Amino acid sequence: MLSITVIGAGIAGLWQACSLAKAGFAVRLLEQGDETLSGGCSWRAGGMLAPYCEAEVAEPLVVRLGLRSLELWRNWLPAFSQNGSLVVAPSRDPASLQRFGRLTQGYETLDGAAIARLEPALAGRFNGALYYPTEAHVDPRQALPRLLREARELGVETVFHRSAKLSDVDSDWGIDCRGLAAQDAWPELRGVKGEMILVKSADVRLQRPVRLLHHRHPIYVVPRDEGIFMIGATSLESESRGGVSVRSAGELLTQAYSLHPAFAEAEILELNAGLRPAFPDHLPRILSRGRHLFVNGLYRHGFLLSPALAEQVVQYLRRGAVEPELFHEY
Ligand SMILES: Cc1cc2nc3c(=O)[nH]c(=O)nc-3n(C[C@H](O)[C@H](O)[C@H](O)COP(=O)(O)OP(=O)(O)OC[C@H]3O[C@@H](n4cnc5c(N)ncnc54)[C@H](O)[C@@H]3O)c2cc1C
Structure with missing residues (x-):
């Protein structure tokens, strides 16, 4: 052997x-x-x-291998969260959602009522969304x-x-x-710094990752067990192993708050940063x-x-x- x-x-x-x-x-x-x-x-x-969502910024190779990986994750761990993902944009900026849709596949277009059925916590907050039903998260x-x-x-x-x-x-x-x-x-090989924040809120419930588009500070919020949410992430050309800057924390939290105002009352559990290895x-x-x-x-x-x-x-x-x-x- x-x-x-x-x-x-x-x-x-x-x-x-x-x-x-x-x-x-x-x-x-x-x-x-x-x-x-x-x-x-x-x-x-x-x-x-x-x-599918990553196709906004990634090459076809990443999408192809990613689709295969999804199958392999499912074979290994059939019970993980397979609720898809949701992409929203501020109502004043429908163009960014249209652009995201043009660059990606594998989605359904939702109106405000459909968003409310899928994620009741977001009812009345967005006019439109893109829903990627076959995506997942761990x-x-x-x-x-x-x-x-x-x-x-x-x-x-x-x-x-x-x-x-x-x-x-x-x-x-x-x-x-x-x-x-x-x-x-x-x-x-270089490090691309990504800062993230973990918060806990009893007042927000999400079933799936939600990406909020923004021309300068796009974020995503990934739900975890026990009311915990991961808010991410910056993408900085920096290999500093330090933690999260005040500016980044402010931007991530402000965007989370604009996704759902109840995040204003959430408890911050952790501020952290990782260096993504990139060619x-x-x-x-x-x-x-x-x-x-x-x-x-x-x-x-x-x-x-x-x-x-x-x-x-x-x-x-x-x-x-x-x-x-x-x-x-x-
Ligand atoms: C904020 C943030 C959010 C992200 N979100 C996502 C996401 O949603 N989905 C996604 O797919 N990716 C995401 N990523 C990217 C993902 O985290 C990285 O691509 C991934 O962690 C890289 O994994 P790795 O195993 O190559 O490296 P690492 O996770 O860094 O693992 C390397 C390991 O090698 C060990 N090691 C190093 N040197 C030695 C040595 N000499 N001997 C023995 N052991 C050693 C280290 O201790 C470490 O455990 C995110 C990254 C960040 C920072």
Whole structure:
């Protein structure tokens, strides 16, 4: 049986470890942080699985792999939130909703009454919306530990507090999923800072992620269990590991408040920021150097793309076949 070491237990590494173990490889997963899995970018993510909405800014490759990933998430975890997603715009700005519709597919157009039926909390607040019924979302803080549990059940050997590089690995294959830390191997990898806020409100109920379009400060609000909402996210060309700026917090909260005024009374639970690992073209890559593979550049799509990228790696190791747009050999 071929042995494989995966480095990094973010969303990319965890999906790799589970998929490779399921495919019959002997897998070891090394992570420099602890078992809370809270050290990487993945802990700070919204967890939206929104291939259609992402087409507003992403290439067709991301949409194609994202649609495949949605199927893989469903096969793995049939009970996760599959309520679609909703896109709204301020009533004075219908053009931004039309533009979003032109750039995307897979939606139904809703009027005010249909919005009220779908999300009663938003009744009377918007004249129109785009509804993407097949999109979904997961709570990263539930999905990451669940993937770790699954990896262990599949026989993956998991080692925490172990900082490693592929050059240290003695397995048949090594897979580097270190996110932004792989800048030492790929200097063109950069961090795109995303700030987010977690709030708790007993007065707002949403069934699905809602994106509020805005020419300068678009936001999304992702509902989680127990009245918790993730409000995200900025996108800043900064690799500062600092937290959330006062300006960003103000913008995110003001927009959340304009989505629903009850957010004004919500309790702030957490202000946090992650660095999204991105290549210059914002596309994910599987980079090969001999018996080493690097899975990186997941940018704003780590949850959306990790299952499909893991499937691609399994196919590559079994048959040498992989989506050509993804694969780069050095
Ligand atoms: C605010 C925000 C919102 C987002 N929302 C979404 C969303 O809704 N949907 C979506 O699909 N994506 C979203 N993203 C993007 C997503 O979070 C990233 O694409 C994803 O987390 C990247 O995952 P990764 O596994 O490559 O990196 P990471 O999550 O950073 O994982 C890398 C892991 O490697 C470990 N590591 C590093 N160096 C070493 C070493 N030497 N040895 C051992 N271990 C090491 C780290 O500790 C870490 O655990 C969002 C990002 C942000 C910041």
